[in-house]
Amino acid sequence: MKDKLKTVFICQTCGTRSPKWLGRCPGCGEWNTMVEEAEETAPAAEYSFPPSEALLYRDIKEGAKQRIQIPADEFNKVLGGGVVLGSLVLIGGEPGIGKSTLLLQVCRDFAAQGERVLYVSGEESLEQIKIRGDRLGVRDGELYLLAETNMERIIAQAEKIRPRVFVVDSVQTVFSAKLSSSPGTISQVREAANEIFRFAKKNNVSSFLIGHITKEGSLAGPKSLEHMVDVVLLFEGERDHSYRVLRALKNRFGPVSELAIFEMTASGLQAILNPSAFFLKERPAEESGSVVVSTIKGSRPLLAEVQALVSPTLFAGNPRRMTIGLDHFRTSLLLAVIEKKMRASFGGQDIYLNVAGGLQIEEPAADLGVILAVISCLKNRALPRDVVVFGEVGLSGEVRSVSSPLARIKEALSLGFETVLLPKGNLAMLEREDLPKARLLGIQNIKEASPLIFS
Ligand SMILES: Nc1ncnc2c1ncn2[C@@H]1O[C@H](COP(=O)(O)OP(=O)(O)OP(=O)(O)O)[C@@H](O)[C@H]1O
Ligand SMILES: [Mg+2]
Numbered sequence: 001m002k003d004k005l006k007t008v009f010i011c012q013t014c015g016t017r018s019p020k021w022l023g024r025c026p027g028c029g030e031w032n033t034m035v036e037e038a039e040e041t042a043p044a045a046e047y048s049f050p051p052s053e054a055l056l057y058r059d060i061k062e063g064a065k066q067r068i069q070i071p072a073d074e075f076n077k078v079l080g081g082g083v084v085l086g087s088l089v090l091i092g093g094e095p096g097i098g099k100s101t102l103l104l105q106v107c108r109d110f111a112a113q114g115e116r117v118l119y120v121s122g123e124e125s126l127e128q129i130k131i132r133g134d135r136l137g138v139r140d141g142e143l144y145l146l147a148e149t150n151m152e153r154i155i156a157q158a159e160k161i162r163p164r165v166f167v168v169d170s171v172q173t174v175f176s177a178k179l180s181s182s183p184g185t186i187s188q189v190r191e192a193a194n195e196i197f198r199f200a201k202k203n204n205v206s207s208f209l210i211g212h213i214t215k216e217g218s219l220a221g222p223k224s225l226e227h228m229v230d231v232v233l234l235f236e237g238e239r240d241h242s243y244r245v246l247r248a249l250k251n252r253f254g255p256v257s258e259l260a261i262f263e264m265t266a267s268g269l270q271a272i273l274n275p276s277a278f279f280l281k282e283r284p285a286e287e288s289g290s291v292v293v294s295t296i297k298g299s300r301p302l303l304a305e306v307q308a309l310v311s312p313t314l315f316a317g318n319p320r321r322m323t324i325g326l327d328h329f330r331t332s333l334l335l336a337v338i339e340k341k342m343r344a345s346f347g348g349q350d351i352y353l354n355v356a357g358g359l360q361i362e363e364p365a366a367d368l369g370v371i372l373a374v375i376s377c378l379k380n381r382a383l384p385r386d387v388v389v390f391g392e393v394g395l396s397g398e399v400r401s402v403s404s405p406l407a408r409i410k411e412a413l414s415l416g417f418e419t420v421l422l423p424k425g426n427l428a429m430l431e432r433e434d435l436p437k438a439r440l441l442g443i444q445n446i447k448e449a450s451p452l453i454f455s
């Protein structure tokens, strides 16, 4: 018999427990996150592995992890080279971003490779999934679908079917009958993840768990799941753009630096193999205020277009400073550097800065590009079409070296750009033999940029 009387209040963001309701969680400081849940008597995480013995290090068999390759190579890369057998991968993303599509595609490809796959949905009917599957081109193969939310029944089906790949969509919709709290609460989410984790380890099944992300950007019951699972992936994108980015936040079997970019199309997610070309394809010809920067996303270089617009303000005394895709404070700082060091004056001007395509650039290596975009717009002169820039800019206007200069230059050259404006410090370190046809312009201060570029 379940004892449903004893309850506890649990923060849905961080898992802090309290015997009484609190408006503000003492653990994470969030408001209104405490939810009453049943106090569970049995600890949730009890493994049914045989009792273990301590072993001498040298007696332990070599643990080269066995991986299955996903035909979608981009996905493989993000996982660090295929999915490890018996691992549990959590994939988080906002509603409607394409999580079910991504995983159904992965299932389709595994099944086509001859693997037995079980895809469990707690959100959609089998017919709904089939409609999507038809659109994605699912063919024959051992792809099993199950529409179920009861965790015990899901595991029973999984034990029966014995898949090699197991997907649960989503962790917030399934529930264990062992607990009396409702689906989506932190104890249910944790219990579900636990059961799948145990199933994955015991049977050596590669498992994927989909998780919805709340508006604040955290996985529901996030902290407690992140430490339990082997890999945490984030699937994100801009609502008004068709591209999606998949990246790893945590990976027990590989680096977290890789990311993959996909485009959402009618036939599913297509890997964008040349992201730089994708993000530059609508760049206007010979417009002032547009600069191509070479930035690093994950471990890869990516070319992006920074745009500036400077125009007389309607808000006398309080001109606007708007940025999209760039750090607002860093941009304000760069504008101050331009005013001081290049004797430009923006009093009475609104300044808008944007990264085309809805991209986000977090790294300071875009500084020089931001500055040149503003100057180009102020002068009303376009940069030559074949120029790419990168470099961090300091408060005295000095241009500082950044990481991976060679990768940034090679990316520019491979897309047909011939001139690269870069920090002198980076240029000094480069092996020129690798780059015979490049015109590399090294500068030490932003004052040197204009004569080189606009003459
Ligand atoms: N016919 C179509 N052509 C192109 N894109 C489509 C088509 N049908 C659906 N989509 C895209 O798929 C997205 C939904 O994908 P999916 O259902 O995989 O997302 P999800 O993250 O699982 O959503 P949910 O939060 O509802 O589970 C839609 O937002 C839309 O962009
Ligand atoms: Mg879905």
Ligand SMILES: [Zn+2]
Binding pocket: 011, 012, 013, 014, 015, 016, 025, 026, 027, 028, 029, 030, 033
């Ligand atoms: Zn909390």
